[in-house]
Structure formats: structure tokens, C-alpha cells
Amino acid sequence: MEQMQKENYFFHTEKLTVGYNGVPLIQDIEIGLKKGEILTLIGPNGAGKTTIIRSMIQQLKPVAGVVYLEQKPMKDISGHELSKRLSVVLTERIRPEMMTCREVVATGRYPYTGRFGILGEEDNKIVDEAMELVDITFLKDRDFLKTSDGQKQRVMLARAICQEPDIIVLDEPTSFLDIRYKLEFLSIIQNMSRKKGLSVIMSLHELDLAGRISDKIACIKGDRVDRFGTPEEIFSEGYIQKLYDMDVGTYNEKSGDLELGKVEGNPRIFVIAGDGSGTETFRRLQREQIPFAAGILWENDIDYSAALALAADVISVKAFCPISESDMVRAKELINQCDQVICTLDLENLGAYGDKLKELYEYSLKK
Amino acid sequence: MQSDKNYKRYITAYALLIVLIGFFLSLNICIGSVNISFTEVLDILRGHGADSIHNDIVMQIRFPRSVATILLGGALALSGYLLQTFFHNPIAGPFVLGISSGAKLVVAITMVYCLSIRGSASSLLMILSAFVGAMISMAFVLALSRAINQMHMLIVGGVMIGYICTAITDFIVTFADDSNIVNLHNWSKGSFSGITWQNVAVMSVVVCISFVVVFFLSKPMSAYQMGESYAKNMGVNIELFRVLLVLLSSILSACVTAFAGPISFVGIAVPHLIKSLFGTARPIVMIPSCFLGGAVFCLLSDLIARIAFAPTELSISTVTAVFGAPVVIYIMVRRKK
Numbered sequence: 001m002e003q004m005q006k007e008n009y010f011f012h013t014e015k016l017t018v019g020y021n022g023v024p025l026i027q028d029i030e031i032g033l034k035k036g037e038i039l040t041l042i043g044p045n046g047a048g049k050t051t052i053i054r055s056m057i058q059q060l061k062p063v064a065g066v067v068y069l070e071q072k073p074m075k076d077i078s079g080h081e082l083s084k085r086l087s088v089v090l091t092e093r094i095r096p097e098m099m100t101c102r103e104v105v106a107t108g109r110y111p112y113t114g115r116f117g118i119l120g121e122e123d124n125k126i127v128d129e130a131m132e133l134v135d136i137t138f139l140k141d142r143d144f145l146k147t148s149d150g151q152k153q154r155v156m157l158a159r160a161i162c163q164e165p166d167i168i169v170l171d172e173p174t175s176f177l178d179i180r181y182k183l184e185f186l187s188i189i190q191n192m193s194r195k196k197g198l199s200v201i202m203s204l205h206e207l208d209l210a211g212r213i214s215d216k217i218a219c220i221k222g223d224r225v226d227r228f229g230t231p232e233e234i235f236s237e238g239y240i241q242k243l244y245d246m247d248v249g250t251y252n253e254k255s256g257d258l259e260l261g262k263v264e265g266n267p268r269i270f271v272i273a274g275d276g277s278g279t280e281t282f283r284r285l286q287r288e289q290i291p292f293a294a295g296i297l298w299e300n301d302i303d304y305s306a307a308l309a310l311a312a313d314v315i316s317v318k319a320f321c322p323i324s325e326s327d328m329v330r331a332k333e334l335i336n337q338c339d340q341v342i343c344t345l346d347l348e349n350l351g352a353y354g355d356k357l358k359e360l361y362e363y364s365l366k367k
Numbered sequence: 368m369q370s371d372k373n374y375k376r377y378i379t380a381y382a383l384l385i386v387l388i389g390f391f392l393s394l395n396i397c398i399g400s401v402n403i404s405f406t407e408v409l410d411i412l413r414g415h416g417a418d419s420i421h422n423d424i425v426m427q428i429r430f431p432r433s434v435a436t437i438l439l440g441g442a443l444a445l446s447g448y449l450l451q452t453f454f455h456n457p458i459a460g461p462f463v464l465g466i467s468s469g470a471k472l473v474v475a476i477t478m479v480y481c482l483s484i485r486g487s488a489s490s491l492l493m494i495l496s497a498f499v500g501a502m503i504s505m506a507f508v509l510a511l512s513r514a515i516n517q518m519h520m521l522i523v524g525g526v527m528i529g530y531i532c533t534a535i536t537d538f539i540v541t542f543a544d545d546s547n548i549v550n551l552h553n554w555s556k557g558s559f560s561g562i563t564w565q566n567v568a569v570m571s572v573v574v575c576i577s578f579v580v581v582f583f584l585s586k587p588m589s590a591y592q593m594g595e596s597y598a599k600n601m602g603v604n605i606e607l608f609r610v611l612l613v614l615l616s617s618i619l620s621a622c623v624t625a626f627a628g629p630i631s632f633v634g635i636a637v638p639h640l641i642k643s644l645f646g647t648a649r650p651i652v653m654i655p656s657c658f659l660g661g662a663v664f665c666l667l668s669d670l671i672a673r674i675a676f677a678p679t680e681l682s683i684s685t686v687t688a689v690f691g692a693p694v695v696i697y698i699m700v701r702r703k704k
Contacts, residue, residue, distance in 0.1 A: 059596055082604030094594045097648040110590055110601040116651055117586035139519070163601075 009068070010035040010199050011056075011167055013066065016065035019056040024063045024223070025051055031067075031218045031228050035166075036197040038189070040210045043220030044244050050091065050201040053171050054219065056201065057088055069167070083111040087163035089156045089170040090228070101155045102140035102146060108162040122220055130162035135186060141153055149176035157185065161192070168192075170202035174209065186213050208256025211235050219243050250309040259309035262284055265310045267293035270331075270338040276302040277344040282310040293334045296323055296357065323356040335364050377652055380549060380644050384659040388437065391666035395433040396425055400678055406672060427564075434670050435562040435570060437662040439623045440633060442574045444641075444661025445581060446619035447634020452588055453612045454512065457698050458522060460634030461501075462619035465528030467629035469504025470497035470621045471555060472532040472539075479543045490569040490625070499623035504528055505617050523575070540676065556682035557628040559669050566626055572621045581615055582656055584608070588650035632691025633682045637661045639694055664690070 006012055012032025019025035025046045025052055033039040041049045052061040056067050058074055067074040069085065077085075087108065096104060108130070109123040119127070131137045134154045139147060144155065153176050168189075174182045190213055192198040204210040210217060211231045219227040219234060220244055227234055235253040240246075248261045269285060269292040271278055278294060283306070284294045294307040295315030307314045313330050317323050335341055343362035345357060378559050396408050403411075416422035447460040461467045461702050476498035511524040538550050553560065591600040599605050623630060641660040642648050668686040676679060 054596075057600065078602075079599070079604060080602040084601060086600070088600045089595070090596050092594055092596050094597065096592050097457075098642060098646065099592075099648065103649075104593070107590065107593055107597070107601070110586070113586070115583065115586060117589055118651075181500055 001361065002014050006032065006068075007071070008034055010037075010070060011201070011241055012067065012068050013056065016052075016067060017063040018060065019063045020051070020060075020192050022063055026220060026225070027223050029065070029218075029225050031216070031225060033199055033201065035199055037191050037215040038168045038200040038202070038213055039216045039218065040214040041201070041220060042205075042207060042210050043226075047220040047222075050171055051219055051229065053169060053201070053203060057086060057169050058082065068346060078113060083163070087160040087165040087167045087168050089153070089160050089168070089173050091171045091175070095143055098140050100142050101136060101144050101151075102127065102131065104144045104155050105136075105158045105162060108159040109164065118315050126162050126164070127158075130158040132157040135184065145244045150178060150181055154185065157188070160333070161298040165198070167199040167201065170200070172203050172205060174204060174206060182209065189213070193250075207240060207251070211253075211256065252305045252309070254307065257305065259283075259306060262286065263289050263291045263311060264312060265291035266337065267291050267334065268339050269293075270335045270341045270342040270364070271311075272293070272305075272341065272345060272357055273297060273303045273307065274301050274345055274357070277346075278303040279306040281344050282306050282343060286310050289309065293338065295331050295334070296327055296360070322353060328356060328360070331360055332363055335360070335367065369466070373647070377645060377647075379655065381659070382647065384656065384663055387663045388659060388666065389603060391663060391670060392433050392437070395436070395666055395670050395673075396429045398674055399424070399429060406580070407465065431564045431567050432559050432562050432669075433666065434567050435626060436559050436665045437628050438574045439559070439572050439630075440661040440663075440665025441658035442570075442577070442619040442661070443623045443630055443633045444637035444657045444664070445654065446623070448638040449452035449581065449612050449616035449619070450634065450655045452591060452650070453572075453609065453616065453639060454521065455594075456521065458635055458695055459525075460632070461623075462529070462629060462631040462634060463522055464504070464508050464525035465530075465532060466504045466508070466525075466617065466620050467624050467631075468529040468532035468536070469502075469507075470624035471629050472536045473500030473503070474625055475536045475539050475551060475555060476680065478554075479539055480637045483529045483542075488620065490566050493625035494569070494573060494622055497625035498618060500532075501617040501621040501624070504532065505613055509583050529559065538598065553630045553682075557630045557684040558672075558680070558682055559665075560680065570622055570626055573618065577615055577618050577622075578658060580611075580653075584611060584615075584653075585650040585654055591649070592648065595601065630687055630694060632687050633661055633664055633668075635698070636687075636691035636694035637664050639698055640664075 009032035016029040016030065017024045017027045029052060031039065041052060043049055051060065055062045069077060074082070077182050106119055106127045109115065109119055109127060113119060113123060131140060134157050136151065136154050136158055139151060139155065144152065147155065153173060156353045157173065160363045173184055177185055186209060189200055193200050214231055217229065217234045218225050219232055226243060237253060240253055250259045263286060268290055271281055271292055273281065273294055274297055282294065291312040293313040294311040296315065297304045297307055297316050298319055299316050300319035304316060313334060315327055315334065317327060343360070343361050347358050347361060350357065393405060393703045396403055397403050401421070401424060403425060403677050407421060408425055410416055411422050411425045431485050443461065444602055450459040450461060450464060451457055473496045474493055481492070493651060508521070508525055509526050512521050515521065515524070538557055540555055543551060579635070587603045590601045590603045591608065595605055637660045638653065641653060641656045646658055668683055669691065672681040
């Protein structure tokens with residue numbers, strides 16, 4: 001895990017303990033990020049991600065410990081000062097009456113306007129640019145309450161952006177977005193962090209996205225931060241399954257693929273697969289609740305992880321190695337036990353190592 | 368541009384409200400048990416009044432009463448608007464939350480006490496008592512809103528507090544000295560009658576100062592409409608802001624109760640009607656327009672209260688309820704959808 005180098009951090013926590021009414025929920029949180037980095041909190045439902053976020057943005061009084069912004073304890077920064085440096089997108093549903101989306105976005109200019117909150121020309125320009133950036137210009141005259149959840153979320157992002165913060169905190173920002181806008185949303189955030197040096201703290205449910213966008217990830221489990229580090233350090237094999245206490249199904253840290261639980265029992269079908277051709281068949285058999293075996297797969301084949309997750313039995317060969325005779329014998333034994341053999345490979349167009357697979361298929365036809 | 372269109376609408380709506388105030392103000396001064404023509408009223412105002420009785424009716428009765436109606440009606444609507452903002456609840460208001468009734472109770476106690484000892488009670492003392500009563504009710508409502516985090520239950524709780532206060536007030540009024548009862552009875556039902564220029568002077572100071580303070584709160588109010596968390600993130604000092612909202616709404620409704628007794632539904636109906644008229648809920652637009660709207664609403668209601676069954680005068684709440692209650696029902700039905 002990464003060693004804390006607090007003096008380099010733009011934002012960090014020190015022995016932060018959060019909870020409600022003085023009752024600690026998560027203790028001794030020590031996480032931080034440098035300017036322009038993206039920190040993501042992941043963890044099971046109810047782990048306390050929102051509680052940590054609310055404590056970090058001074059909405060909830062920490063039970064103990066300190067939150068620092070540029071080495072300054074955040075509680076010593078005035079509300080007005082902080083509002084120019086930190087903006088938020090929260091899960092809290094807002095119900096502003098009779099406000100157009102543009103008016104909602106414009107509330108982000110609050111810290112910069114005068115006593116009566118009248119927008120100047122500059123403010124209007126920044127509001128329009130923020131809406132343009134998030135691709136919601138077409139919503140500007142629409143009643144905020146009459147937009148979809150995903151559109152609301154983008155409006156709230158534009159609002160947070162036009163607050164011109166140094167650091168933006170987002171609580172599950174992608175929850176209501178479809179895949180297109182999930183990616184767009186995160187790429188806007190990534191752009192702003194890479195190009196403008198915006199620091200980002202967010203909680204995400206999508207582990208695959210978290211692994212791709214984050215510079216740092218903090219995993220919340222039980223009463224502590226279980227792991228804190230780079231995605232490479234966090235997404236080591238099997239960790240996610242432990243983090244979420246998954247009993248059913250599997251999560252592939254490399255691909256982000258989720259598979260349902262395998263069907264146990266004696267295999268009834270043997271699938272000769274490879275080159276990614278078999279995964280769909282594996283999933284179909286899982287849906288039909290038929291136990292099956294798969295083989296012979298090289299361990300670097302893209303079918304391999306799905307086979308491992310779904311098949312009752314897998315015959316595999318180390319990457320870039322030839323298929324040995326003993327593997328062939330085992331495969332033939334398995335085929336003998338099965339009622340049926342499915343071949344998803346295009347046997348006519350295989351390379352030199354494919355001959356063995358062809359042999360296996362011909363063997364099954366004779367039976 | 369969108370904003371130009373909005374400004375045109377705002378200006379038209381403001382102009383409409385001001386014209387309506389002028390119109391109803393004239394009617395209130397001209398019409399009554401004795402009808403006085405508009406030209407005669409103008410003469411009286413210029414100091415050329417020929418008839419001394421008419422002169423007194425206009426200058427000592429109808430004119431101060433109408434000015435008070437404008438000020439108190441505005442104060443009431445504004446108080447309702449502040450409470451709606453505070454509770455994020457469109458049917459909150461000083462009457463349904465029992466704040467008017469609490470003020471009424473303490474004012475009744477003070478009045479009975481003062482009248483029996485000294486035979487009179489000063490305007491300022493009345494406002495203070497009303498404010499104390501309003502704050503006591505407000506404290507109950509706030510405690511309730513913490514205990515039960517549901518909007519309709521809050522209203523039910525407020526109505527209950529209102530009933531309790533009204534019951535105790537009735538009890539006090541029943542057992543007060545005979546000579547005081549007539550005075551108290553009218554007042555405890557809500558009425559703009561019997562207001563003097565001296566009363567008007569006191570209430571205009573209280574209402575105008577409160578109005579200015581409220582107007583200066585329009586910016587944090589607009590942030591507060593986005594919910595507390597976002598408001599806090601925008602740098603609003605939530606605790607201070609909430610205290611100010613409670614104080615101001617209590618002062619405004621206390622002032623109304625001290626002079627005119629409890630008046631129902633104005634605080635809910637007017638802000639709603641104004642929102643529809645202006646097509647916005649922006650506090651900076653709403654604050655002055657609610658005030659003007661409340662004035663129009665109360666001028667009209669008082670006119671009807673006085674002339675509908677003349678010479679018998681209805682209590683003002685009877686009239687405001689007829690117009691206001693349907694608006695409240697409409698809001699509830701629409702929100703349910």
C-alpha cells in the first residue's frame with residue numbers, strides 16, 4: 001500500500017473517525033490525494049461511503065480526527081472561502097420549485113455574486129459554458145423537476161462545475177446515468193482533472209469504471225478503510241470478492257466481468273471453445289442450469305475466465321504452451337461422460353496448435 | 368432572450384399588483400355603511416372636506432384601517448412564505464402551524480391583565496406578547512418537526528397546537544370582565560377594525576424593518592431552496608439563517624396577531640398565487656410580490672367582510688378562509704399527483 005506522504009497531499013484526512021451522534025462508524029481513516037488526482041471510494045452498500053463523504057465536506061461533524069485542505073484544517077476555513085474551493089454533487093434529491101435547469105446550474109455561481117445574488121455577464125458566460133460542457137444546453141429552459149434522473153444528475157454536475165472549485169466531491173454520481181452518459185460524465189471529470197488540475201473525490205458503485213478512472217482507490221469495509229492505493233494495488237486477484245463478501249458468482253478484476261454462480265454437478269455437455277467464441281455458450285448453459293465442462297483452453301484465452309467462473313470442470317493449458325497428451329486423455333474421458341459436445345470454434349481456420357482441438361472434435365463425433 | 372421575457376412578466380405582474388392595491392384601497396375608503404364618493408375622498412385628503420362626519424370616517428376610521436390592512440396583509444403573506452421556505456413545505460403558514468393562535472393566547476392573557484389593572488394596553492406591549500406567544504408555538508412546532516419528519520404530520524401537529532391555544536383563549540375570554548369581552552371577542556376572531564393612526568405608526572416600523580431584513584436574506588434563501596446540504600456547500604451559515612427565518616416569520620405574524628387577531632390562510636394562499644402569477648419562486652422576486660399580494664388579498668377580504676352583510680361585519684378569517692382554503696386544497700391535490 002502507498003505510504004502516506006502528507007506534505008504532498010492537496011487534500012487528506014488524519015485519524016478521521018466518522019459517525020453519527022458521536023458514535024463511531026468508520027475509524028482512523030487516512031486517505032488523501034494530490035492536486036489533479038481522482039480518489040474513488042468503493043465498498044459494499046451501507047459501508048458508510050456517504051458518511052465519509054459528508055464528513056469530508058464538513059456537512060457532518062467528525063467524531064475524531066482532522067480533514068485537511070492544502071494542509072489547513074478544513075474546519076478553520078470559512079464557509080464562504082470553502083464554497084469557492086469545494087463543490088459537491090450529492091445523492092440528496094432536491095425539489096426546487098419552478099426553477100429551470102439553467103437556474104439550478106446558476107446557483108453554482110452563488111459564492112461569486114453580490115448581496116442579492118444577481119448574475120453578472122461573466123457569471124452568465126460561465127454558466128453557459130458549464131452547461132455546454134455537460135451537454136445540457138438543450139435543457140436550459142426546462143423545469144428542473146420535469147427532467148429525468150440522469151438529466152438532473154448532469155445538471156447538478158454543471159452546477160458544481162460552474163462553482164469553479166479546486167476540488168469536487170461526488171457521491172455516487174453515475175447511479176442514474178445510462179452507459180453513454182456514465183462514460184461522458186466520467187470523461188468530463190477526467191478531462192477537468194487532467195487539464196485543469198481539478199481534484200476529485202467520489203464514491204462509485206461501478207468497480208470496472210472505478211478501476212479505470214481512479215488514481216487512488218479507498219476500499220471501505222466494516223469499521224475501517226480496508227485498502228487504500230492505486231487501482232493496480234487494489235484490483236489484485238480475488239480481493240473484490242472478499243471486499244464485498246461475495247458468496248454467489250465471481251468478479252473478474254481484469255475485465256470487470258461479473259458472472260453468476262456456476263452450476264455444480266457432473267458435466268452433461270462438453271464445450272470445445274476458445275478465442276472468445278465460447279463465453280456466450282457458457283452463459284446460455286448457466287441460464288439453462290446445465291452443468292458443463294469446457295476445454296481445452298489456454299489460460300490467456302478470453303474464454304478462460306468465463307469458463308473458470310461458470311464451468312463445472314475446465315481443462316486448461318498454460319499460456320503459449322502446446323497441448324500435452326495427458327490433457328488430451330483427460331478431455332476424452334470427460335467427453336465420454338458427457339451426453340453432448342458443442343464446438344464453438346471454427347475448426348477450419350485454426351493455427352498449428354488447433355489440430356489437437358480438431359482431433360478432440362472428431363473423437364466426439366465418432367462416439 | 369429568456370431573461371428579458373421574465374423581466375417583462377415580472378414588471379407586468381408588479382404593476383398589476385400595485386394597480387389592484389390602489390383600486391381596492393379606494394374602494395375600501397369609499398364604500399361602507401356610509402358611501403362616500405371618490406371625488407369627496409380626494410377633497411378630504413387634500414384637506415378641503417366639507418362634511419366633518421365624512422372627514423372623520425375617512426381620516427380616522429377607514430384610512431388607517433386600510434393602511435393597516437395593507438401592512439398586515441403583506442406581513443402575513445411574507446410570514447407564510449418564510450415558513451414555507453423554512454419547512455420546505457408549501458402548506459406551512461402561521462395559522463396552520465398554530466403560531467397565530469399561540470400569539471393570540473399570550474396577547475389575550477396580557478390584554479385581560481392590562482385592562483383589569485390599568486384599563487389600557489400599549490401597541491408595543493401587544494406586539495411583544497404576541498411575539499412571545501408566537502415563539503412558544505414555534506418552539507413546539509420545531510420540536511414536533513424534529514420528532515416526526517413528515518410534512519403532513521407537522522401540519523396536523525400545528526393545527527392541534529392551534530386548537531389548544533384557541534381553547535385556552537376562549538376560556539380566558541369567557542371569564543374576563545364583562546366590559547372587556549366585547550373588545551376581546553371581536554379581536555380573537557380576527558378583524559382589522561378599530562385600528563388607530565398610532566397603531567399604524569408602530570406596525571409600520573416593525574413591518575418595514577422586518578421586510579428590509581427579509582429582503583436582504585433573499586440570497587441565502589435561494590440557496591436554501593436547493594436543500595440544506597447544497598446551501599451549506601455554497602457557504603450559507605445554516606444555523607444562523609434558520610434562526611433568522613424563525614425569528615422574522617414569528618415577528619411578522621406576531622405583529623399581525625397583536626393588531627388584527629389570527630387571520631387564516633393568507634400565509635399559504637398568497638405565496639402560492641404569487642408564484643403562479645410570476646412563474647418563478649425566486650426569493651428576490653417573491654419577497655416584495657408576496658407582500659403586495661398579501662395586501663391585495665386582505666384589502667379585498669376586508670372589503671367583503673365589511674359590506675357583505677352590512678351593517679354586521681364578518682370576521683376577516685371567515686372571508687380569507689373562503690378564498691384561501693380552496694387554494695390550499697388545490698396545492699395538496701396537485702402535490703399528491
